[in-house]
Amino acid sequence: MPLSIRNETPDDIERIRAVTVAAFLHAPHTDHTEQFIVEALRDAGALTLSLVAEQAGAIIGHVAVSPVAVSDGSDCWFGLGPISVTPDAQGQGVGTRLMQAALAALRDLQANGCVLLGDPAFYQRFGFSVIEGLTLPGVPPEYFQAIAFNGCYAQGEVTYHAAFAATGPE
Numbered sequence: 479m480p481l482s483i484r485n486e487t488p489d490d491i492e493r494i495r496a497v498t499v500a501a502f503l504h505a506p507h508t509d510h511t512e513q514f515i516v517e518a519l520r521d522a523g524a525l526t527l528s529l530v531a532e533q534a535g536a537i538i539g540h541v542a543v544s545p546v547a548v549s550d551g552s553d554c555w556f557g558l559g560p561i562s563v564t565p566d567a568q569g570q571g572v573g574t575r576l577m578q579a580a581l582a583a584l585r586d587l588q589a590n591g592c593v594l595l596g597d598p599a600f601y602q603r604f605g606f607s608v609i610e611g612l613t614l615p616g617v618p619p620e621y622f623q624a625i626a627f628n629g630c631y632a633q634g635e636v637t638y639h640a641a642f643a644a645t646g647p648e
């Protein structure tokens with residue numbers, strides 16, 4: 479069945495929550511707060527991109543993108559995540575399609591770059607890499623990666639939106 483990637487609509491919100499919960503249910507290295515982060519970003523008007531992967535009328539994936547601050551003052555940098563795919567759809571290219579769509583949309587928005595926290599073995603295929611001098615305090619540096627769309631990397635500490643501290647429903 480064909481897979482489509484589209485912007486979220488208000489009717490998708492509960493299904494996005496369910497996908498996010500399911501995707502991270504058995505994931506290592508999580509506090510299981512991803513669904514609360516997405517909701518807090520949405521409530522704060524800080525979801526620059528919220529894309530869903532839909533197949534046969536069911537939402538099977540989601541990716542959130544929000545602005546980040548960099549201590550060197552670089553502007554137009556974004557954080558990608560959380561990215562979620564239902565367990566039964568994992569390993570079928572859904573996450574890849576969501577990543578490609580999110581990165582293309584950021585380029586269309588003339589973003590300077592994007593950061594994420596995740597497995598280097600997975601994300602390097604999209605052009606992400608560890609950049610010396612670009613850090614996220616409190617995390618192992620090998621998992622914090624970036625991609626620059628203009629060839630110029632920001633330098634300094636990255637701060638995600640306050641919504642990333644969400645631990646439950648508001």
